[in-house]
Amino acid sequence: MLLALAAVAGAVTRILAFTPYEAHQGAAQKIYYIHVPAAMSAYLALGVVAAMSIVYLWLHDERSDRLAESAAEVSFVFTTVVLVTGPLWARPIWNTWWSWDARLNLTLFLWFVTAAYLVLRGAIEQDAMRARYSAVLGVLAALLVPFIHLSVYLFRTMHPMPIVLKPSEPSLPREMLTTFLIASLAFLFFGVALIRARYRLTPLLRSSAGGGNA
């Protein structure tokens, strides 16, 4: 964990001190370096939740449930960062806080579903039932993702927006690309460290809550 924090600190220093400003967007462009890596970690963590949900339903291994729980919490944190930094970046650049583009909506939707997952877990005290119900939700939510994506994509293409929402990715100058890669790695590492830390916490939390009938 300390190593991960050091990596993040290093990345941020590089972002702030060693990367030039982008001419058109000014300082706000630097938000990109924390926004996109956060999104990557968030999606990765959600993939873990979905996979572990299936594994749990198949194998009934308590560890997969613990991992799913940890990954869901961490993913919620990262998604929150994505959803806050995104509008803060969009507003100065495209003069709008929000748009109905597929990626934003998918992220927002995943935020809601992760919240529902965490609330569901909080509402059940028996370990086995909680694990089963969460796993069912995890699998169903994974099934739902393509529908949301398809619906919002279809919505977008049928309602062309007056402004261009996502400018075609400009090829980043080399310094920025390096910074971006460093930041991505640092935040992924951070994400993994967070999941590990949360995972190790689970036995303590369960024993202090009195555990439950298995």
Next chain:
Amino acid sequence: MQASPPSLLSAAWIIARKDLAVELRTRSAFLSVLVFTLLGLATFYFAWDPSAVAAVDLAPGVLWVTFTFAGLLGLHRSFGMEAQDRAIDALLVAPVEREAIYLGKALANFVFVGTVLCAALPALVLFYNLPPAPALAALAPIALLAAIGLVSVGTLFSSMAVNTRLAELLLPMLSLPFFVPIVMASSQASTRLLAGRPLAEAMPWIKILIAFDLVFVVACTVAFPYTLEE
């Protein structure tokens, strides 16, 4: 005499009839959902600026949003009725497959929601001055498809929520994200059809609805046994 246990579908039908018989006797849930729906349709009307949006454009969105929340009210009672005296245990010891319980309850919910829609759709036509025949012809099939989706997901989550501490919060929280594609597809399709656009324009959305229904009826039927206590 050794009677063989009922097949999946006939068991589901029996369970559906039981639920509907209970509902018919008290009618309280049905009436409250019906009143809620009609009030909802009327309330939106008062929030509307007729010079800004035409009635025919507003109506579908109003219908599907109201329908969603009304559906949640109805769904809550689906497993809520079994919670008293742990009536669910009687179902569990009966020689029926678990999936039949799900299908039966989903079917009962579908009839429930469908009946409310039979009143809501004419009310919508009335309040929003829609041309009756074309509007109903467009809305009824979409409503059918939307109801299947709503009921399939809602019945499953109802069975889960009723076993938790925060049942009234959890049912909407779990279900609404899953209702989003249904509401979006239904609204988009019906707006287009009501505006007189050709069917081909609404077809992508209708296909999404059909796909959603197929996927989630199957997925929820398979998932249901996991939500019952062992």
Next chain:
Amino acid sequence: MPDTYSYFVAAYVVACVVYGAYLASLWWRSKRD
């Protein structure tokens, strides 16, 4: 170059707060017993 500095600061501050709050919650939960 447009002046977007305040947005940049806001975003980084929020990110620090969110991550920091989560780390703090992990730490506090581990100490709670």
